[in-house]
Amino acid sequence: MTTDAVLPSSVLAGQSAFVWKRRSQLLIAAAVFLGVAVLPHVIKDVYLQNVMVLTLMFAAVSQSWNILGGYCGQISLGHALYFGVGAYTTSVLFVTYGINPWIGMVAGGVLSALLALGLGWPCFRLKGHYFSIATIVIAETGLLLAHNWDFVGGATGIQWPFNPDSWWTLQFARDKVPYIYFGLGLFIVTWLATYVIEESRWGYWWRAVKDNPEAAQSLGVTVFESKMAAAAISAFFTAIAGAFYAAFVSYIDPESVMAFRFSLLFALPAVLGGIGTLWGPAVGAAILIPVTEITRSYAGGSGSGLDLIIYGALIMLIALLKPEGILSLFRRSPKRESAE
Amino acid sequence: MSAEALIQVIASGLLMGLVYALIAVGLSLIFGLMDVVNFAHGEFLMVAMYATFGLWLATAIDPILLAPLVTALMFVLGALAYMGVVRHAMRAKANIGMVQIFATFGLAILIQGVAQYLFTPDYRSITGSWLGGQTLQIGGIYLPWPQIYGGLISVAVFGGLYLLMSRTDFGRALEATREDQGAVALVGIDRNRVFALGWGLGAALVGLAGAVLAIFYYIHPQVGGTFALIAYVTVALGGFGSVFGALVAGVIVGLVEALTAVIAPPALKSVGVYALYLAVVFVRPSGLFGRL
Numbered sequence: 001m002t003t004d005a006v007l008p009s010s011v012l013a014g015q016s017a018f019v020w021k022r023r024s025q026l027l028i029a030a031a032v033f034l035g036v037a038v039l040p041h042v043i044k045d046v047y048l049q050n051v052m053v054l055t056l057m058f059a060a061v062s063q064s065w066n067i068l069g070g071y072c073g074q075i076s077l078g079h080a081l082y083f084g085v086g087a088y089t090t091s092v093l094f095v096t097y098g099i100n101p102w103i104g105m106v107a108g109g110v111l112s113a114l115l116a117l118g119l120g121w122p123c124f125r126l127k128g129h130y131f132s133i134a135t136i137v138i139a140e141t142g143l144l145l146a147h148n149w150d151f152v153g154g155a156t157g158i159q160w161p162f163n164p165d166s167w168w169t170l171q172f173a174r175d176k177v178p179y180i181y182f183g184l185g186l187f188i189v190t191w192l193a194t195y196v197i198e199e200s201r202w203g204y205w206w207r208a209v210k211d212n213p214e215a216a217q218s219l220g221v222t223v224f225e226s227k228m229a230a231a232a233i234s235a236f237f238t239a240i241a242g243a244f245y246a247a248f249v250s251y252i253d254p255e256s257v258m259a260f261r262f263s264l265l266f267a268l269p270a271v272l273g274g275i276g277t278l279w280g281p282a283v284g285a286a287i288l289i290p291v292t293e294i295t296r297s298y299a300g301g302s303g304s305g306l307d308l309i310i311y312g313a314l315i316m317l318i319a320l321l322k323p324e325g326i327l328s329l330f331r332r333s334p335k336r337e338s339a340e
Numbered sequence: 341m342s343a344e345a346l347i348q349v350i351a352s353g354l355l356m357g358l359v360y361a362l363i364a365v366g367l368s369l370i371f372g373l374m375d376v377v378n379f380a381h382g383e384f385l386m387v388a389m390y391a392t393f394g395l396w397l398a399t400a401i402d403p404i405l406l407a408p409l410v411t412a413l414m415f416v417l418g419a420l421a422y423m424g425v426v427r428h429a430m431r432a433k434a435n436i437g438m439v440q441i442f443a444t445f446g447l448a449i450l451i452q453g454v455a456q457y458l459f460t461p462d463y464r465s466i467t468g469s470w471l472g473g474q475t476l477q478i479g480g481i482y483l484p485w486p487q488i489y490g491g492l493i494s495v496a497v498f499g500g501l502y503l504l505m506s507r508t509d510f511g512r513a514l515e516a517t518r519e520d521q522g523a524v525a526l527v528g529i530d531r532n533r534v535f536a537l538g539w540g541l542g543a544a545l546v547g548l549a550g551a552v553l554a555i556f557y558y559i560h561p562q563v564g565g566t567f568a569l570i571a572y573v574t575v576a577l578g579g580f581g582s583v584f585g586a587l588v589a590g591v592i593v594g595l596v597e598a599l600t601a602v603i604a605p606p607a608l609k610s611v612g613v614y615a616l617y618l619a620v621v622f623v624r625p626s627g628l629f630g631r632l
Contacts, residue, residue: 075437075438075441077441122618122622125622125625126621126625127625128437129371129377129437129576129580130576130580130621130625130626130627132377132441133377133572133573133576134576134618134621136569136572137569137572137573137614137617137618138614138618140569140610140614141610141611141614141615144607144608144610144611144614145608145611147607148605148607148608260565260569264445267438268442271438271442272442275438303456303460303461304456304457305452305453305454305455305456305457305461305561306453306457307453308449308450308452308453308456309450309453309454309457310453311449311453312446312447312448312449312450312451312452312453313446313450314446315442315443315445315446315449316425316442316443316446316447316450317446318442319429319438319439319442319443319446320425320428320429320432320439320443323429323432323433323436323439324432324433
């Protein structure tokens with residue numbers, strides 16, 4: 001940088017503090033990922049391992065959602081569509097054509113990214129609630145079409161064949177640990193993508209677009225292209241997670257991968273943890289998913305609705321008590337910082 | 341397709357469209373007043389249907405006579421939802437839009453849970469009501485009386501809403517608050533009271549729709565979701581906040597749905613509605629009559 005010489009030293013100190021803070025995030029991340037990697041060797045209970053897989057998967061999807069919803073400020077409530085496209089592409093290619101799920105996974109990701117670009121073109125003209133409602137409607141249309149499209153199994157869905165445990169086909173009949181590692185790997189990739197994006201030109205553009213699209217545009221930010229890029233990246237990773245989920249449960253039907261509640265479940269961890277933050281989706285998922293799963297197993301089995309009451313009350317309470325997300329509990333407010 | 345069959349389809353679609361408009365108008369009203377999308381709107385409808393069912397079960401009074409009581413109860417529920425939940429959500433300093441979405445979504449799940457707890461997930465229906473199963477025959481066209489009743493109620497409600505908004509102090513306060521919240525505070529209108537009454541009115545309107553729907557539709561804890569999406573589409577199609585837009589859009593949605601069911605498998609009848617909605621907002625991003 002040629003301007004370094006004329007900047008006051010306090011700015012330089014601020015810059016190096018920023019760089020240090022960024023690098024320390026990597027250390028924290030390494031420690032967290034290592035901790036999670038060790039967990040399945042400590043917790044051997046299959047039910048809890050199952051909860052871990054789901055937590056990691058929702059953390060990864062929510063991290064992807066956060067790229068478009070949190071950083072770029074485009075509140076999509078239709079990400080179940082991309083999740084479903086990933087799950088269905090992989091399943092159809094594998095079950096009908098015998099194509100390896102790893103290839104199917106990438107194919108699903110690319111297809112979703114293209115779909116996001118195609119849908120983004122008209123949708124990004126819409127603002128606020130109009131955008132969110134349009135995403136719901138598009139995802140719901142996808143759900144209806146999947147229900148009535150026999151090629152993808154219609155309402156009956158697609159059952160994966162039983163194969164011996166193998167990383168090659170991503171199938172493990174009894175062992176949950178490989179899925180934990182896959183989930184962790186997926187989360188690390190989405191986390192790193194977010195980390196890189198935060199500091200990149202795109203990251204700054206997106207935040208500018210989110211805060212004030214008109215001002216960003218006047219400063220030369222290509223608002224529309226920015227949103228398109230965010231949508232494609234977000235959809236790509238969401239579809240990869242969908243493919244993973246299909247392998248994990250080995251049976252999919254429209255309701256189990258594309259229902260509206262999935263769209264909300266992808267947004268929710270980011271919102272609860274802290275929307276538009278690096279760790280928000282992970283913190284949100286680590287609290288929300290275990291609570292959801294455990295209330296469902298202990299209170300939901302009877303169909304009495306108690307699990308829904310607890311779950312609904314929890315979402316409402318967190319939204320009302322900590323609107324900035326749980327992470328804000330640990331962050332010093334700017335006011336106090338400047339007083340020090 | 342014969343002319344008679346076509347008239348049949350159009351007449352059924354029109355009546356259902358009027359009911360959709362009645363379901364949607366409360367949502368639009370609340371949005372116009374305070375920029376909040378109520379994600380528990382479908383659950384308000386469901387509560388009203390269960391309230392009608394429960395009161396009918398307990399008293400054996402016909403649902404038509406119960407409708408005013410259900411509407412009044414829903415007014416109270418709506419005002420309480422504002423005071424207990426939405427008012428706090430509006431105080432959020434950060435990402436207020438998401439807080440509103442998830443606070444009302446949490447409320448929706450909670451209401452679903454309570455309904456399932458009290459009534460089990462079973463499908464219920466009201467049998468032996470005055471209008472249940474009755475049809476009106478004009479020439480070769482058959483129209484079910486419950487739908488005719490729903491359509492008439494809807495027309496009456498929109499007429500009443502027009503008078504309320506244009507002729508009463510409450511209507512003017514409502515209109516003034518949506519125009520400029522700061523200014524109404526200056527002239528001594530309590531913003532919170534107007535909002536609470538607005539939520540009461542919005543819930544009462546969907547409550548009346550629920551009392552109508554309970555006569556001819558199955559009642560279960562998830563029934564709200566089916567109609568909520570139609571209501572969002574109707575409101576966005578008509579333009580958020582526009583009462584007149586909700587009426588026009590509701591009728592359009594009803595007609596398109598009925599006509600789609602003729603040319604495509606009935607399971608895909610909503611696809612026609614969604615496609616039309618998307619086509620409209622892509623051309624007019626704020627709906628037919630919306631201000632943005």
